[in-house]
Amino acid sequence: MDNILFWLGFYLAMLVISTIIGYSKGNVVAGALLGYVLGPVGVVLLLFSKDRRMLPCPDCGCKIHRDSYLCPQCKQKVFKRLK
Numbered sequence: 001m002d003n004i005l006f007w008l009g010f011y012l013a014m015l016v017i018s019t020i021i022g023y024s025k026g027n028v029v030a031g032a033l034l035g036y037v038l039g040p041v042g043v044v045l046l047l048f049s050k051d052r053r054m055l056p057c058p059d060c061g062c063k064i065h066r067d068s069y070l071c072p073q074c075k076q077k078v079f080k081r082l083k
């Protein structure tokens with residue numbers, strides 16, 4: 001019985017960790033799913049996954065937040081132009 005509780009807690013912890021990492025990378029659903037399905041492996045995968053919040057500016061190529069209106073580097077309007 002203790003064993004089941006341990007693994008339950010373990011996977012719950014993995015789920016929480018992966019959700020937090022997913023949130024920090026702008027992908028909560030994928031984070032939670034990876035942590036839930038793959039456990040520790042999913043957490044490691046998440047850590048190495050691409051950060052979806054930061055995208056290259058179409059003008060100068062520097063990494064900026066996807067919700068940015070202006071590029072801080074070249075001061076060009078990037079609103080709705082980021083992919």
Ligand SMILES: [Zn+2]
Nearest residue numbers: 057060071074
């Ligand atoms: Zn730029």
